[in-house]
Amino acid sequence: MTVEVNLGDGEQAVEAVRNELIADGVPAALAAGDPGLWGPEARAEAEIRLGWLNLPLTSRELLPEITKLVEKAHAEGLDNVVLAGMGGSSLAPEVICATQDVPLTVLDTTDPHQVRRALAAPLERTLVVVSSKSGGTIETDSHRRIYEKAFRDAGLDPTEHMVIVTDPGSPLEQAAIEAGYQVVLADPNVGGRYSALSAFGLVPSALAGANVVRLLDEAAAVQPLLEGDEGNPGLDLGALLGARALDGRDKLVLRDAMSDISGLPDWIEQLIAESTGKEGKGILPVVGADAAEADDQFAVSIGPDGGTAVDGPLGAQFLVWEYATAIAGRVLGINPFDQPNVAESKENTTAILRESGDGPLPAGTPILTDGPVEVYGEVPGNPKNLADVLTWLLRAIPDRGYLAIMAYLDREAAFDAAPIGESSFEEMTETWAAADVSTLRSLLDYRTDHAVTFGWGPRFLHSTGQYHKGGPAAGVFLQITGAVTDDVEVPGKPYTLGRLQLAQALGDLRALASRGRPAVRLHLTDRVAGVRHLLSVAEEL
Helix, strand or coil: CCEEEEECCCCHHHHHHHHHHCCCCHHHHHHHHHCCHCCCCCCCCCCCCCCCHHHHHHHHHHHHHHHHHHHHHHCCCCCCEEEEECCHHHHHHHHHHHHHCCEEEECCCHHHHHHHHHHHHHHHHHEEECCCCCCCCCCHHHHHHHHHHHHHHCCCCCCHHHEECCCCCCCCHHHHHHHCCEECCCCCCCCCHHCCCCCCHHHHHHHHHHHHHHHHHHHHHHHHHCCCCCCCHHHHHHHHHHHHHHHHCCEEEEECCCCCCCCHHHHHHHHHHHHCCCCCCCCCEEEECCCCCCCCEEEECCCCCCCCEEEEEHHHHHHHHHHHHHHHHHHHCCCCCCCCCCCHHHHHHHHHHHHHHCCCCCCCCCCCCCCCCEECCCCCCCCCCHHHHHHHHHHHHHCEEEEEEEECCCCCCHHCCCCCCCCCCHHHHHHHHCCCCCCCHHHHCCCCEEEEEEEECCHHHCHHHHHHHCCCCCEEEEEEEEECCCECCCCCCCCCCHHHHHHHHHHHHHHCCCCCCEEEEECCCCCHHHHHHHHHHHHHC
16 A cells, blocks of 8 residues: 655755755654654654654554444444534544545534534434543533533433543543543644544544544555655655745645545645644645646645645545655744644633623624625725725735635535525525535635635634744735524533634634734625625626
């Protein structure tokens, strides 16, 4: 089993970087877990973040425990598996389950409509996996509280319907043990975005029905190749990523080619953006574009697509991309294991909630209203309508810059239009097409040569959010929020999910504004009508 990386154009620069890495003994040193590869300032962090190198072997120790959990769930008829987790705790299981075509409901959102839909599934058949290294992640903590109350209200024992995945010694572990929950401990020497083959990736996937032994086998098969200088796909890919970025091509266009893997670019996006986007440097993954179009972009395909491509089974892909990201970090001269700017938006969110008390959040006053869309922010030139605002955003993108669209909405927005069962299939299909705000990425991408990215909030805060604030100061930001019509209380907390969601959006805007980044917020006073109007305006630009 191998993973082949075809370097494509620009081989000379890539080979120079690759040869330098070999001359420095990097492949052998990384295989041995040398924490000094990223410089003295990164050493302390690297010493406790290299456990992912051995997960194809060490994670096998979890298999008996996972097997017992799966057997117990089957015996008790718990076939609706819900994963409450953010970032690395949710993205890998989502890819694993989509690829193996097993059902998994992923809650990495604070959107009350999306959470309420998950709660509508039969609770007596529901098993919630709460995944968090510490348990302090505000989104996951909220989901845990909401489900605990839902189970109790339904006359069910939460300890029979929830499994906790966390680090040993974490506050969540202690609280879970005291409450009587089933707890699976992960390797504490693995960072979240490198945790695909750890308990965080394996436990929810196995409970949903995925074959996780096969994943470990796939990773183990490619592991020996990562120890040498020749035929090392992780070295080749890492040299490619690093060399392209050094050469000014720092926008990585990720393409799904003829591959059996589903959704891997979303996982790669977090891994690379959060690992490299710091100190004014970084590689920005662009998911959804057809091809690289500008001289600051390059494309990599997942699957046997020729050109520059990475081909191989999912378990091997996980390990190779992690290895390559660590290599690219060395080439760029950054620490690929920390995320120094992620906490800032979290702290802003907490501050906004605290400062606002029971009163309204500091949303500001719209500079204009165009139908069901309110516009907030500073837009020069006295814009008259939404078209003027979108045109300004596109023109504001600097040379070698990018536009980031960030939607704090329901990822399954079609269901906002009409509850399941009240619309025909044709009506639902039409609504889906009209209400899918992610379509905005391709509409605006068509109108600029610059990179355009799309992220769901607050999910992206644990991913590209690090790059937005720590990477090159070249971003222009379009944030989209929406009115909440059916909010969800967070037990034990003085806020609802809808209030938390808006506070997160405003907190991230505050972080961007503190850096002078151009940013506009569009608020949809009616979500479905607002998205339709927004897409209609974008189509006419």
